Amino acid sequence: MKSEELLRLARVLKIPLSKRAIRRSWLIEEILLEFERREPETAQARKLHSPAIQIEHLEKRFGSKVAVRDLELKVNPGEIVGLVGPNGAGKTTTLRILTGIIKPTRGAVKVNGFNMFSETVKAKHCIGYIPEKPTCYPSLTAREYIMFMSRIYDVPPEIALVRMRKYVDVFQLDEFLDAYIGTLSKGNLQRVLIVGIFVRNPPYVLALDEPIYGLDPRGAWNLKALIKRLRSEGSAVLISTHILEVAAELCDRFVIMNEGDVVGRGTLDTLLQYHKDARNLEEVFLGLTGGIPQ
Amino acid sequence: MKSRMYQLLWTEVRMLVNQFKQTITTPSMLFFYCVTVFGIFFVSMVVSSMLTLTPVFLQLGSVLEDIIDRGMLFAAIGLLSASSVVSGFFGLGPASGLTSIQENILLPAPVLPYQVFISNYVRRIVRRIVFVFLGMLAVLPLLTEANLLFFNASFLIMCFILLLETNYFLGAISSYIRIKIEQRTRSRLRFMVAALLGGITLLPVLPEFTSTFSLAFLVPSNAFTMVLTEMTGLFSLDISFIIGFELQFIVYMIAFLFTANICNYDYYEQFSLAKGRDESEGNFSRFARGEVDFSNTRFRDPMVWIMLKDFYTRLRSPFQIWKYVYVVAGTIFVVYLNVFRPEWFRSIQIPANLAFAIVPAFLLMMILLIQMSSVTSMLSFADEKENVYLLKASPFKTRDIVLAKFLLSLFEVGIAVIPACGLLIYILRIEGYLALITLAAPLTILFTAIGIAVGAYVPVLTNDPRTLPVPLAFSYPIINLSLGALMIAIVALFADSQNILEILPLYTISLTVLFLGIAAKAMNSYL
Numbered sequence: 001m002k003s004e005e006l007l008r009l010a011r012v013l014k015i016p017l018s019k020r021a022i023r024r025s026w027l028i029e030e031i032l033l034e035f036e037r038r039e040p041e042t043a044q045a046r047k048l049h050s051p052a053i054q055i056e057h058l059e060k061r062f063g064s065k066v067a068v069r070d071l072e073l074k075v076n077p078g079e080i081v082g083l084v085g086p087n088g089a090g091k092t093t094t095l096r097i098l099t100g101i102i103k104p105t106r107g108a109v110k111v112n113g114f115n116m117f118s119e120t121v122k123a124k125h126c127i128g129y130i131p132e133k134p135t136c137y138p139s140l141t142a143r144e145y146i147m148f149m150s151r152i153y154d155v156p157p158e159i160a161l162v163r164m165r166k167y168v169d170v171f172q173l174d175e176f177l178d179a180y181i182g183t184l185s186k187g188n189l190q191r192v193l194i195v196g197i198f199v200r201n202p203p204y205v206l207a208l209d210e211p212i213y214g215l216d217p218r219g220a221w222n223l224k225a226l227i228k229r230l231r232s233e234g235s236a237v238l239i240s241t242h243i244l245e246v247a248a249e250l251c252d253r254f255v256i257m258n259e260g261d262v263v264g265r266g267t268l269d270t271l272l273q274y275h276k277d278a279r280n281l282e283e284v285f286l287g288l289t290g291g292i293p294q
Numbered sequence: 295m296k297s298r299m300y301q302l303l304w305t306e307v308r309m310l311v312n313q314f315k316q317t318i319t320t321p322s323m324l325f326f327y328c329v330t331v332f333g334i335f336f337v338s339m340v341v342s343s344m345l346t347l348t349p350v351f352l353q354l355g356s357v358l359e360d361i362i363d364r365g366m367l368f369a370a371i372g373l374l375s376a377s378s379v380v381s382g383f384f385g386l387g388p389a390s391g392l393t394s395i396q397e398n399i400l401l402p403a404p405v406l407p408y409q410v411f412i413s414n415y416v417r418r419i420v421r422r423i424v425f426v427f428l429g430m431l432a433v434l435p436l437l438t439e440a441n442l443l444f445f446n447a448s449f450l451i452m453c454f455i456l457l458l459e460t461n462y463f464l465g466a467i468s469s470y471i472r473i474k475i476e477q478r479t480r481s482r483l484r485f486m487v488a489a490l491l492g493g494i495t496l497l498p499v500l501p502e503f504t505s506t507f508s509l510a511f512l513v514p515s516n517a518f519t520m521v522l523t524e525m526t527g528l529f530s531l532d533i534s535f536i537i538g539f540e541l542q543f544i545v546y547m548i549a550f551l552f553t554a555n556i557c558n559y560d561y562y563e564q565f566s567l568a569k570g571r572d573e574s575e576g577n578f579s580r581f582a583r584g585e586v587d588f589s590n591t592r593f594r595d596p597m598v599w600i601m602l603k604d605f606y607t608r609l610r611s612p613f614q615i616w617k618y619v620y621v622v623a624g625t626i627f628v629v630y631l632n633v634f635r636p637e638w639f640r641s642i643q644i645p646a647n648l649a650f651a652i653v654p655a656f657l658l659m660m661i662l663l664i665q666m667s668s669v670t671s672m673l674s675f676a677d678e679k680e681n682v683y684l685l686k687a688s689p690f691k692t693r694d695i696v697l698a699k700f701l702l703s704l705f706e707v708g709i710a711v712i713p714a715c716g717l718l719i720y721i722l723r724i725e726g727y728l729a730l731i732t733l734a735a736p737l738t739i740l741f742t743a744i745g746i747a748v749g750a751y752v753p754v755l756t757n758d759p760r761t762l763p764v765p766l767a768f769s770y771p772i773i774n775l776s777l778g779a780l781m782i783a784i785v786a787l788f789a790d791s792q793n794i795l796e797i798l799p800l801y802t803i804s805l806t807v808l809f810l811g812i813a814a815k816a817m818n819s820y821l
């Protein structure tokens with residue numbers, strides 16, 4: 001961490017800097033202490049409504065094409081639910097409706113107890129979204145973008161700075177913090193978007209559309225570890241992915257979609273029980289969505 | 295809530311500042327900006343020294359008063375508003391300002407649609423003001439030469455922009471009406487509403503309302519025309535033009551606030567639907583679409599494949615079909631005009647004392663018309679979007695790709711130039727100099743080649759091959775204008791000598807080859 005940033009952090013955190021000579025190690029220690037003093041108080045202060053995500057009788061048509069048909073889905077706090085299905089199954093459409101980007105043709109969506117269509121701003125305030133194709137303002141720097149997100153989600157600047165520092169370290173973004181987002185590689189852009197989500201106040205309600213895709217093994221590992229930790233801290237995560245090993249490792253429950261319909265749901269065990277001839281999630285998946293190729 | 299609005303605005307401004315910083319620290323971008331600004335400055339200096347404009351402008355007023363009447367002026371400007379209302383009805387309204395970046399970041403964020411709209415709009419207007427300012431600086435020599443006061447000219451342009459912006463809001467309101475109607479009925483009759491709205495906009499421009507100062511001047515197009523007439527003294531009513539400006543500004547603010555108020559989540563929906571359409575294909579073009587089967591083709595030349603591919607992908611955009619309709623109908627129309635010289639559409643009678651200015655004006659118009667038609671050539675690489683990298687990675691020679699783009703663009707530009715030039719020779723009769731129109735051919739070839747070169751540079755300057763960087767887009771007409779003017783100077787210089795038959799083709803061909811070479815070089819140095 002650069003000395004200027006240390007000083008800036010210290011100033012925002014109101015750590016007294018009255019001593020003439022400040023040792024670097026002392027300052028880092030003070031800041032870390034202050035981090036811990038601030039983080040838990042915000043984390044414990046809030047608890048999510050149960051269920052954190054509630055989708056009821058959801059239907060979406062594009063013209064005559066039905067992208068999602070009569071979808072029911074619940075995600076409780078402290079739970080990771082995997083949304084899997086072949087290309088064009090309607091996963092992205094579901095997540096876009098859940099985050100309020102598009103409206104459903106029929107059905108209701110509630111986030112943290114707020115209805116997405118009558119209490120839109122409150123509902124949107126609670127949900128974090130990683131889009132399928134990562135895009136971001138090319139002429140902002142990563143730091144500016146992250147701070148912008150923190151302001152939009154009402155995070156006090158000092159807490160935002162602390163959190164930014166924490167997650168920037170987790171995702172090794174330090175050297176890109178002042179680079180223009182337009183110049184970042186795809187994976188680094190994805191990391192910036194992820195940090196942009198985590199500067200908000202936990203616990204989180206997350207809608208992640210193939211978040212692992214594009215990250216390198218270390219980034220992917222960090223993200224998985226982080227998501228698991230967040231689950232234990234009471235966040236609710238709905239994650240769409242094609243990588244079934246990741247899904248099997250990460251998710252508590254699955255919803256398998258095919259051409260807009262839910263074709264299977266439940267934990268890995270119940271799915272395996274139900275489909276006797278399948279040995280793993282991959283075979284369940286293939287069996288449910290068009291048969292296992294020979 | 296207030297602070298979110300503030301954050302959005304602040305970020306938009308931040309982005310503009312960053313873009314500016316990026317521009318002045320990127321040498322190639324800066325280079326194109328300088329080419330543009332100094333190019334315009336230079337061209338306008340040359341033009342202003344060549345034409346003595348002052349007498350033209352002094353007499354223009356009386357000439358115009360002879361040719362058109364007050365009602366026509368109001369109607370012409372009213373048509374601008376009416377066309378924005380009609381096209382706005384079919385358009386996206388405020389959703390047209392959204393981007394997929396905002397879709398992913400702001401649409402899921404706890405901000406209200408009107409906040410997104412306002413921050414978008416502020417960015418748009420700041421950019422516009424900066425560009426207009428730069429443009430005004432660049433044409434300063436022309437303005438001073440014409441004895442137009444800088445203030446007056448800037449003021450008129452500002453009012454015109456105000457009119458265009460108000461028209462944009464009118465279009466947005468009109469699109470809101472469509473959305474409301476479509477929520478009630480899907481009957482075909484709803485399209486009648488577009489014509490109805492257009493008619494309503496045109497109603498107050500009738501001479502019955504505009505011949506004296508009345509409430510009808512609250513209509514933006516009337517208010518602008520009033521600024522125009524009172525400022526120039528043309529058909530003046532002897533009222534201060536400031537009143538016209540005040541009316542314009544009040545209505546602009548009302549329209550702005552109104553549009554902000556009608557922004558709601560429906561526009562998000564509109565945007566993503568339009569994006570879905572954009573990624574598939576237009577409704578209208580489906581019937582005209584042909585299939586190309588590359589597996590079973592007579593041609594063995596990759597150049598022809600690229601041309602066929604481009605031709606058929608273009609055919610899938612509705613705009614392209616309208617263009618062909620325009621070309622066919624326009625050509626028939628100008629042939630009819632030139633052959634029959636109908637009474638109801640008279641060419642402009644140039645007073646004898648202005649005849650000296652008409653040949654340069656004719657040439658300038660010709661260059662500008664060809665310039666406008668040749669913009670498609672600049673877009674031929676941008677149209678490829680990200681596929682341009684695919685094209686580059688495919689086993690074609692760069693030369694073949696560039697030539698294919700050039701030949702197809704030449705065809706597109708050529709057919710678009712025909713009706714424009716036909717109309718020009720009909721309206722501006724330059725008896726005795728008609729042969730000058732043949733210059734259209736070398737100009738078209740040259741401009742198309744320049745367009746290809748400029749377009750090929752887009753992926754060199756940015757890593758977003760879809761959008762032309764502003765300086766690049768602006769430097770295109772400037773390069774055209776300079777080289778076009780040079781061509782005409784050469785023709786004027788050698789007009790009496792036989793050598794012109796060698797010099798002109800040599801000039802055209804060597805420059806064309808040069809620019810195609812630059813395009814090929816650009817393709818080999820993508821970011």
Ligand SMILES: Nc1ncnc2c1ncn2[C@@H]1O[C@H](COP(=O)(O)OP(=O)(O)OP(=O)(O)O)[C@@H](O)[C@H]1O
Nearest residue numbers: 062067086087088089090091092093094566567570
């Ligand atoms: N804006 C749109 N307009 C028309 N059709 C759409 C639109 N968006 C999605 N669709 C259609 O809805 C269906 C579901 O698409 P969706 O993007 O949700 O699939 P997905 O499950 O995310 O697939 P993938 O695994 O490829 O990401 C597809 O058939 C798609 O063509």
Ligand SMILES: [Mg+2]
Nearest residue numbers: 091092093132
């Ligand atoms: Mg998807």
